[in-house]
Amino acid sequence: MDGTKGDRFRVVISGAGVAGLTLASALEKAGVDYVLLERRDEVAPQIGASIGIFPCSARILDQLGAWKDVKKLCEPLQVFYSRNGKGQLVATPDRSPRLMQARTGYGSAWGERQNLLKGILGSIKDRSRILVNKKVVDVKHDADGVTVICDDGSSYRADLLVGADGAYSKTRQKMWELAESEKPEIVRSDKDRMTAEHNCIFGIAKGVDSPKIKAGDVNTTYDIGRCALTIIADNGTVYWFGQERLGRTHRVGDMPRYTDDDARAFIARNGDIVIVPGTGGLTLADLWAKTVTFRLVPIEEAKFNLWHWGRIACAGDSVHKATPNLGLGGNSAIETAAALVNAINRLADAQNTTGRRPTVAEIDAAMAQYQRERVVRAMGVVDASARLTRLQNMRGLGAKLFVKFVRPRLTEFLPETLSNTMVGAAKLDFLPLPKTSLTGTMPFNPTMNDGVGGSKLHRMLFALPLLALVFIAGSVMDATPVGHLAAAVRDGGVIPSIRDHVPILRSFYHIPSFDDFLALVNTFFYPSMFGTDPAARRQMISFITDGAVLQTIWHFESARRASLLTPMQLPNFFSLLGQVLGLGVVAPVYCFLHYLLTPVELFSALDRRLTNTRVSYASLPAVLLAYLLPFYALCFWPNLVGRQCWLFLWQLYPVWLALVRWGVSKVCLKETMDMDKIQRPLKDLNVMKGYVGGVSVLAAGVWWWAVLGGMQQAGGLAAVLTSVWNTFVPHGLPSWSVGSFERFASEFLRWDQVFAFGSHLAWLAYLFWDMRKVGMLGEGMLKTVILGAVLVPLVGPGATLGIGWLFREHILATRRHKDALTLESVR
Template sequence: MAGTKGDGFRVVISGAGVAGLTLASALEKAGVDYVLLERRDEVAPQIGASIGIFPCSARILDQLGAWKELKKLCEPLQVFYSRDGKGQLVATPDRSPRLMQARTGYGSAWGERQNLLKGILGSIKDRSRIHVNKKVVDVKHDFDGVTVICDDGSSYQADLLVGADGAYSRTRQKMWELAEPEKPEIVRADRDRMTAEHNCIFGIAKGVDSPKIKAGDVNTTYDVGRCALTIVADKGTVYWFSQERLGRKHRVGDMPRYTDDDARAFVERNGDIVIVPGTGGLTLAELWAKTVTFRLVPIEEAKFRLWHWGRIVCAGDSVHKATPNLGLGGNSAIETAATLANAIKRLADAQNATGRRPTLAEIDAEMAQYQRERVVRAMGVVDASARLTRLQNMRGLSAKLFVKFVRPRLTEFLPETLSNTMVGAAKLDFLPLPEASLTGTMPFNPTMNDGVGGSKLHRMLIALPLLVLAFVASSVMDATPVGRLAAAVRDGGVIPAIRDRVPILRHFYHIPSFDDFLALVNTFFYPSIFGTDPDARRQMISFITDGTVLQLIWHFESARRASLLTPIQLPNFFSLLGQVVGIGVVSPVYCFLYYLFTPVEKFAAIDRRLTNTRVSYASLPAVLLAYLLPFYAVCFWPNLVGRQCWLFLWQLYPVWLALARWGISKVFLQETMDTDKIQRPLKDLNAMKVYVGGASLLAAGLWWWVILGGMSQAGGLGAVVASVWNTFVPRGLPSGSAGSLEKFASEFLRWDQVFALGSHLLWLAYLFWDMRKAGMLREGLLKTVILGAILVPLVGPGATLGVGWLVREQILATRRHKDALTLESVARLHGGYF
């Protein structure tokens, strides 16, 4: 017998691939007895494969002491290029690998798989535990232990057997045999779970001489039914992959097997794929001519449900097999090995503390915990890789539409997808965290998983009161009952209640039906703008000034990186809709959608709260020119006919605002996002304070101007309360039965303000609640809400909204999630850096 159990907890690892070597290195550093069995005659063979190393695994390799040497052997990624089958760019070249470095403290690199294996092997001090030419042929399992039998007759006893032996795992097969009597349905399903719908040829080319490629370039070619990926390294080395969609779905027992001749035929069929176009460019056929090692294989995909049974557990490809398109298969195996090492360390520590071996039930509990900790992230990688595979092979209409229309506008599609898989990465709990991993702008956080904040259905249910508010607002602010009164005023030809006969302006844009509609809407504003109802006039001026704060917030949020591809990117659409049905009806809907699509977890990276300054810096001048100043002209222009002209203009302010923001941004401002997100993620913070803070001061000033203007001569607190009551508080529901358009309009606009600003103040409460759950609001939610309630009567709802939004912005910019691993949090939780 080649190996027997000693006094300590002992592990047999089958397979010296990425997962097996990582686990071996981790167990050595944990002080756990183990033996590693490899069926090949060497541990790190050259099989023509390359592999990407991303921050999620780089941190673990750094903990093991392997990263420093490994990164010297890998090519750091620099620029992502996305192309169609003819080599033409389908999106702007993406230089965001630098962003990944800034976010996590680790860059993204690519190199030969053999070098990764050698690097991990180099972190293992005692090589006597590693045995080659050890093909596992049988496993004996009982209550007291497990015995692994190899084809040379040797056997090894242990407390636990780990199958890290790949997609066609012999260990997993034996586990199924033992588990099937107890879990027949799961085992039967798992036996049929691995499929292949694509093949892939991967190779390494040397001496590639093309002036159009340089070290660090990553070129991805999207094409119908096929794709290609190349990573350029130093000295003309190119790591490359190319895929085809197979004619049907293959399963275990029916997987295609390929020869070198099959690989040559593959290239003959697909050699016309253009990697880089034009003179001096590169095709797949030209790359093949420089290829020194290659292999054609089916691309298996699998998400197995049974990860462990008794004293047998699996890791890496033997439980989660992903396509190579996302480049995370090996990285996921490293994470799984780290998580398993943590579980084994807990078992070993328990044995050392109690002096007895863990029971079968205790081992089963720890292995179940290991699976729970890893299954969501591991399966997420399989799913994300599968989606990317089908996108790159342009499978189906949705994929074709994505590549043609969405991908060009999503310049950081792959990096953002990768970043979301980085933030919740596993680590070795028993080894120190490298300082590099604690200093990034997107700190690792084990509770975030794929970077999103819970299910959208859950958030939808929480925010349902906002939709209820929108429904109530639409009922209260129904202007249909006074349509005939408004039409009568419009068609009467002169403005009522004005001493001089001021004609009603009916023609402005010279589009008869459109002018008639706007003239009808204008009648609702006559009591306010012409002063026939002084309270309504003061209320309207304050309301529109408060709206400046709201507009600026909407435009800042629309330019935010976290708002990409959400409805929040369309502030002028919401404003235009608000002009039609009332901003008080639209505001709760906007707030609902924002809460639904923007959980606080979206700001895990500091740069995600950053706005595109070319757009956001244009927001204040655009809002002033297109929204606020035209309305002040509506109210204060000396000529009453002129006021009507300004009102016609102001009614379309969302259109003029969109044009003004676009024009100012294009003529006066430059695009700096590529450097801002990496070097200046807080660049826009001061502008936010000046813009929104200034608008809030103006809103507070108008609030008190209105209050003082409505006070009686007696003065005092009672007069202040009376002024607020008379000016801002609705007397009742706007009703067409009142017989007065003036009364209806004044009540309508008061309710408009209540719903518009009230919904945004409720929205702020939701956002602060999110931050409290994330541990970022250290002042307490109740205290914050009480302070907001005090501010509303003191400075008005608009200023309160601005101040609250700025406070939230400051928190997003300076505080991280309670579980984020930073230098500050590690010092706080562990009494210093460790």
């Protein structure tokens, strides 16, 4: 028997795969005694498999000193192509590997599994601890240690046994046997957890010659009941996968076992899958003709509940088995190995400190902590891989709709699927972090494990006050009681209170019913537009000028990368609803949805803050031309009938704004997003400051024009406050003024401003609260709220909104989450 050496904590590792070799290399660097037992006669055999290496595991390999060698032996990924069964593109080519490298410091690569094993093996200095031809046949467990018995009669004694021996783990089987009396329900459940609903043939083809492929290309073919994936390497080497759905769900004891003839039959059925279409293209059958090594297997899926018992723990595929579609199975195994070594190292350190070997209970507690630290992310990988497998096999109506309608619009489907998985990765706590890992635009962050922004339900409940404002505003601003008065004004023929008997314009667009509706809405603006109520006129001009700040912000938010496929991409839709229902009713809806859908964690990648400059740079010109210009014309045009024409025109400003923004973006600006997100994630920041800052200065100037215009006496704070009160503060509910349409209209617009900008200022408070929670608001929440409260009477709500939004933008651009691992935080 090979006993423990002296008083050192000792580990026996079963299995020299990806997880096992990672454990060995990390334990060596931690100074923990171990022995690794491999049942094969060599450590890194060629079994025809390939593997992807992503930033989450590249950082761990870099800590071990293996990444440089592994990277040399793998092909860096460049462009992802998504195709249908005929080879036609279903989305624009995706250059996300370059984005992932900018975000994390590490690129993504693909190569032979054998080369990854060789790279990790090369980081191990003492190879004498790695023993081959050691098949584990039995495990003896007692209070003082664990004994591992091999088929050659040798045995190895240790403090802990780690099973890194794959999906059909012998170690896990022995752990179940030992644990069954204590945890029968968990063991019984785990025994039935591994299933297979698809099979997969994977191979390596050599000498593939096609003008339509180049090194670094990744082609994914989505098809009904089947799919394919190819990774192109140098010198005509192609790593390829073909997959099909099985007729039923298989379980342990019923898993299919395939022969070479079965593989040939698979190609006979699926060789027509198009990898690259057209002359010089490729099909799966073409790759088969050049294949030098292959294997057909069922692809198991499993999420086991029992990761440890007593002095036994499992890692890698033996506790979490994912399908290969996401390419994260091996990466997840490396992460789990790192987390397990962290726990083992803490046990070893405790033994060195106390001089006492850990008890079974202490080891079990350490292994429980290891499982807690890894289970969420590991199971998340299994679930995400399962979803992607079913999407790529177009299983069900939802998957078919996704491929046809959603996937074409998700230009960066893979990096956004993988990003949190990458940056929330485990690391080796006892080894220095490589500088490369600290310089990305999306820093590694160990707290990014539970999904972006936490629970949507919690956010929704927290933001209910914003939603409540919708109903309050709708009740307060209900214009139904004065509908007959508005109709009477419209149908009266002339503007009331105007001596010159200015005729009311009833037709503009020459669509009778539409013109009648707009003419009815126009009546609410008459007191302000024609100056029959001077205070209401000043309030309206300031309100709509403030609206230019709001519109510019909405349009920047619509062009933001983080707003992709959210309602925030539809600012003109919200504006159009605001014209019909009142901006004060619609604005809280916008604010609620924005807060719900864009948590601050979504901006952990600096490029997610970035806007598409082709769109955002056109925002202010569009607001000025389509929103402010017609508004100022309707207020100051010398001809009073002409003012009504401008009012008809302005009522549809969301339509004109959309058209102008589209025209300016198409004619005057170029699409640069592909490079901006990688090399210039702050490109738009100065333009944001100029646009929002400029229109905020205009809003502040008009605010003071309105305040000074309402002063009854010269100077004095009291006179200023009185003017603010008389001009901007509602003097009662609009319903209190039902007897006077002019008074109702004035109060309506005041409440419209209160709800529109009150909800947006509350929205800013929510956003700052989000940033405070993650340590990005160094100024403190109380100071920020007090500053906002001071600014509102000082520069007006519009300018306050602009200043607050720009401050938030500055924080998003320059500060990182409190747990982000950057050069500054690590120092």
